[in-house]
Amino acid sequence: MLIVAAAAPADALLIGGGLRTSPLPTGTLTLARCAPVKAQLAPAPTKTRQKTYTNDGGGGKGGGGAPSAAIAKPKRKAHTEEVPLYKVILLGDNEYEEGPVCSVLHSVIPEIENLRQATEKYDEAQNTGKALLIVVNKELGEAYVEQLARFDPEMIVYADLEEE
Secondary structure, three states: OOOOOOOOOOOOOOOOOOEEEEEOOOOOEEEEEOOOOOOOOOOOOOOOOOOOOOOOOOOOOOOOOOOOOOOOOOOOOOOOOOOOEEEEEEEOOOOOOHHHHHHHHHHHOOOOOOHHHHHHHHHHHHHHOEEEEEEEEHHHHHHHHHHHHHOEOOEOOOEEEEEO
């Protein structure tokens, strides 16, 4: 291995065990092997947190004093208002046909789960003049009455709304 150190500055230092040149008083250069230089970072400062203790006077060891005031949670008042209920009543009519009226009742009224229940309501309305379909609030009852009348354009199912 041949190394020429003439091109390097007089006190060049190569990291990792490189060569160092040093001038002699006579002007000749000597090459010497240096120990490897290791780069080392300074240790990071340690972070500490201080814990703060307060003496609120309530409970605990010693301390004494007046007990701390607890934050009062607001009591929620149950504000319920009686909603008046209304009965949706199917009115009997001689022009009704059983099949279409029962299918309309089954489609519009959620409490009528099958055609047998719809047929019972239809028969009751035809025999007595009216039959109770469902009991709901006023707005929903009005919607049911309107849906019964408009569901089938060929067959108007007459219903009425009465306060319970």
